[in-house]
Amino acid sequence: MRDPELPDGMPDFFTAAIMFAGINLMWIFFVVWVMYGLVPVLVLAVLINHFITRLDIRLNSQRA
Template identity: 70%
Template sequence: MQDQNLPEKPDILSMAIAFLGINLMWIFVVIWVGYGLVPVFVLAVLINHLITRLDHRLN
C-alpha cells in the first residue's frame, strides 16, 4: 500500500463560530424589533453566563 499525502482538512470550527455569530446577530435583531432592547440584553447576559459555566466545567 502506498503512502498517500492527503490534503489537510479545513478548519470548520472557525467557520461554525462565524456562522453562529451571524445567526445570533439576526436573532437579536428580530427580538429587538419584536420586544425591545431589554430582552436582547437579558438573552445576551444569559448566553454569556452559560458560556462561562461551560468554560469552567471544561477547564
C-alpha cells in the same frame, strides 16, 4: 485553533462554526429587538454569556 487530536487530512471548521453562530445570533437579536425591545435582547445576551462561561469552566476543569 487546531485540535492536535484531529488527523492531518481533516479540515478544522471551528472558525467557520463560530462565524456562523455569530451571524445567526445577530439576526436573532435583531428580531427579538424589533418584537420586544432592547431589554430582552440584553437579558438574552447576559444569559448566553453566563452559559458560555459555565461551559468554559466545566471544560477547563475536566482537562485539569
